Amino acid sequence: MRMSRRQFFREFTGKEGHRRQLSRAEAVNAYVRTNLLPYDFCLTEEQVEQLLQAVRRELSGGEGSEFSSEERQRMAAIAQETIRPWREDYWKAEEKRREAVILVREFLDTEAAPEALERMRNRFQIPPFGTLKDEIEGRARSWLYESPDARLAPLNAAELKDLVFSEMSTWGQPDPS
Secondary structure, X not given: OOOOHHHHHHHHHOOOOOOOOOOHHHHHHHHHHHHOOOOOOOOOHHHHHHHHHHHHHHOOOXXXXXXXXXHHHHHHHHHHHHHHHHHHHHHHHHHHHHHHHHHHHHHHHHHOOHHHHHHHXXXXXXXXXXXXXXXXXXXXXXXXXXXXXXXXXXXXXXXXXXXXXXXXXXXXXXXXX
């Protein structure tokens, strides 16, 4: 059924329209996603869902999709408390990633045999005129950024070195096939 111009603008402005009211949970989700997610690092989808659940659980009592200033403050406090450990893990993991790049260089300079370096060149299809160490370092950065923050953050220097060296060693192993 076609809609008249008058009906369209009434729905658009919210007057006399068939606007669907947001449920309380949807309103909380929308508020958290638009106002409370961090800007200094990214949350995973699982973390976002945990955050939404924590806020919804604390605000289960109210009604409607409009929030009082006390409710908004409480949501912000819950979000900050929930996000704080993830932020700390992120910054610790970032530090570990910077340290790990130095360890990759150390491995390539001291531990990697010429045959292992050649296998890495073949494995990652690095052309003979390409700088092998720079390419491997780039691959290692990608691997480090794919590693979860929670895995890297708690590592001490020796554990980080063991992790990097073992990963680099597997890259230089002969292909099992």
